[in-house]
Amino acid sequence: MDRLTTKNITVSYEGTNIIEDISIELKKGEIVCLIGVSGVGKSTLFNVISGLLNPDSGTVQLDGSDIAGKAGNVSYMLQKDLLLPYKTILDNVSLPLVIRGEKKSKAREITARYFEEFGLEGTQNKYPKQLSGGMRQRAALLRTYLFSDQVALLDEPFSALDSITKSNMHKWFLDVMEQIRLSALLITHDIDEAILLSDRIYVMAGKPGRIREEIIIREPKPRAREFVVSDSFMEYKKYILSILE
């Protein structure tokens, strides 16, 4: 079943189209990557799906209902963790529940249950400054999940991390996603990351940005670390590079 679908989304700015005719779909529990060079309009598409930006034409549907231009349905997470420096990790993560009208104490109680599953135990009463970049992104993902357990938009969530932390985070991400069955649309310009994490990949290119290709990664999950050095991985990579050129 399709959770999220966009049909023929076009966004223009000062008369020129930035993205054109974007139609993508995200099924339940699926991880889909959107890959493309910087400036191709990936983030614009994200803003449309998250309801911050109205498209010039096209529709966005979540479980069959139209959500274009409506905030509060789809959660997102950026490269910047956006954890508020003046709130503890527990309060930061429980923020979406508080915004929804939950009492602070109740929100904390619900949130605390997830800390172990997300590998965040012991950080509840710390401030973001006291955590490493990787831990902060974990907290940001938990906050995203508590905002919406249906669809999450992740805009280059791991790109600010060093490569070793990043590879650990990939493993952690796949494990957590396996458990929480969140549907995620992930933006990246890291081809390796896209192949490793995705069930499907949309390759975006051109000016205005369009979807050039849809690639299905047939490697079963959970994926072993060796996948990244396998021949099939290299085949996918070669293919994506050839499209992007």
Next chain:
Amino acid sequence: MIKKLPSIINKVSPVSAILFVLIIWQLSSATGAVPKFMLPSPLDVVRAFIDDFALLMHHAGTTLMEAFLGLSIGTVFGFLIAVIMDRFPVAYKSFYPVIVLTQTVPTVAIAPLLVLWMGYGILPKITLIVVITFFPIAIGLLEGFRSADQDALNLLKAMGASRMQCFLHIKFPSSLNQFFAGLRISVSYSVVGAVVSEWLGGFSGLGVYMTRVRKSYSFDKMFAVIFFISIISLLLIFGVALLKNAVMPWDRRKKTN
């Protein structure tokens, strides 16, 4: 050990500079280089302070009460102005220049007018303090609101947060640092404002005391009250720093780490 050295030097050097000035002062007064009736020695000043201690405390009570009332009203007023100017860009555009203009008028010039309008009671004093203290607070808060992380605001909006929730969770906490910077300035302004307004008339307060001792040429008492006012201001600024630490624990931990 080596790391501690600079911090000791940092603390020792201003203290020794002050001591140096005091010694020179005491010497020039004791040797008669400057006539005693014009410049009393530091020891005379201390003696005058001790002699008039009870009286000074009585007057300080009045001044502090005025400063506190004026600062409280000024803070509330500054807060409201900042919120309104942040919420309505039209208000920002039209009133910002007017508010800056109010600050270019010298305090000493409007104080007599306020006395003429409002009499010798507490009202003109409070008004003057409000006028000079709201500004640093309003500007501090306004800058703080505007410096709030736009991405964080967008994230909250995407979560469906109301304008009020955005304010409570992002804008207000982001402005605390600048608010306290403004408050620190306003606190010392409030004491100075109270004293200046008391010069022009009143029945008690450090400014009234100052006028009286000046008229009787008691320079030692004059110096005593000047230093006393400085000390009060310093203590209040220190109080603001303590308050900031209590209100912003995240900021404190950042520094110790």
